[in-house]
Amino acid sequence: MLNAFAVNTDLVSRLPLSSLLAQRTTTGIMLLAFGVFMAFLGVVLVFFFLRYFKLWFQAYMSVADVSLVSLIRMHFTKVNPNIVVQAKVMSAQAGLNVSRSNGISTRRLEAHYLAGGNVMNVIHAIIAAHRAEIPLDFDQASAIDLAGRDVLDAVQTSVYPKVIDCPDSARSGKTTLSAITRNGIELRVRTRVTVRTNIGQLIGGATEDTIVARVGEAIISSIGSASSHFDVLENPDMITKVVLSRGLDAQTAFEIVSIDIADIDVGENIGARLQSDQAEADTRVARAEAESRRAEAIAEEQQMKARVTENRSALVLAEAEVPMAMAEAFKAGRIASVSGGQG
Structure with missing residues (x-):
């Protein structure tokens, strides 16, 4: 051992002084750079810790399962950590499943x-559905929100059904539906449709406008098939029963709960007016045909008068030719010879 140490010491003593200084300088720079990096990393960690400690502690106390690393990641991905933490805290406090899996x-x-998407709106909807025992998970709620x-x-419409006026005066400008019974009497109807949301058909389902259009069409056709307006006035529920039996809420985002006739007014006698208009039109047609026949008769009369005048002219011409024929006969001696023969 002493011999090996002596050899190493001898080798070190033989190295140039500049090489030793270069090695020590390089090592010092590396240690300094590492120290600066660690100090910078410590400052960054302290910065994020001080900035997000309140949110992390709030989530920790609420058993919301939000780590400090997740908060730092949100900072770099431009996600508002306040919204995410608030949503997780509300979900945890409402008893929803907030597990990571x-x-x-x-x-x-x-x-x-x-x-x-609107994160808070989705969480509020899921909590409300959970309280009302309506099946709604996060994937379905987020898909509806993004749609x-x-x-x-x-x-809320599923919990508290919504009433829709038919027709909707704010959209169509009409306050009543106009329908005509088979006896020609106009009935002006105003209905109210009670609907609730069909969450399963909310994506791709038709909106309120389709419900209003379908209900209006069904009411008009049902009243049009009634034999008399008295039948509708006596039993207005017959219209609603027929309309409800048609399944008008198919492929829509709503489920029709009830259809109620709010008001029925008797309008004009459309049948009598149409008959009067038809009679007047027939009278005008008859007058036109009579006038046409009268004109034809007058034309024929004038034609006959022209023929009479023509015949008279021919007669006058024939009478004018008689003396000329007699004179020619005298000159020819035909008249004299005839007279002598008779004597």
């Missing part, structure tokens, strides 16, 4: 936020 995890909230539908309003 199959629950409302932080990653899923971040993805929905980056996709342009442009108000998922919270849909859940």
Whole structure:
């Protein structure tokens, strides 16, 4: 051992002084760079710790399962950590599943936020559906939200049914539906349709306008098939029963709960007016035909008068030829010879 140490010492003593200084300088620079890096990393960690400690502690106390690393990641991915933490805290306090595997995890909230969705609206809708025992998971709620539908309003409409006026005066400008019974009497009807949201058909389902159009068409056709307006006035529920039996809420985002006739007014006697208009039109046609026949008769009369005048002219010409024929006969001696023969 002493011999080996003596050999190494001898080797070191033989190295140039400049090489030793270069090695020591390089080592010092590396140690300094490492120290600066660690100091910078420590400052960054302290900065993020001080900035997001309140949110992390809030999530920790609420058992929301949000790590400090997730908060730092949100800072670099431009996700608002306040919204995500608030959503996780509300979900945890409402008793929802916030596990990282199959629950409302932080990653899923971040993805929905980056996709342009309304995270708080989705969480409010899920909590409301959970309280009302309506099946609605995060994937379905986020899909509805990204499709442009108000998922919270849909859940609230499922809990508290919505009343739609038919027709909707704000959209069509009409306050009543006009229908005519088979006896020609106009009935002006105003109905109210009670609907609730069909969450399963909310994506791709038709909107309120389709419900109003279908109900209006069904009411008009049902009244049109009634034999008399008295039948409709006596039993207005016959119209609603027929309309409900048609399944007008198929392929729509709503389920029709009831259709109620709010008001029925008797309008004009359209049948009598149409008959009067038809009779007047027939009279005009008859007058036109009579006038046409009268004109034809007048034309024929004028034609006959022209023929009489023509015949008279021919007669006058014939009478004018008689003296000329007699004179020619005298000159020829035909008249004289005839007279002598008779004598």
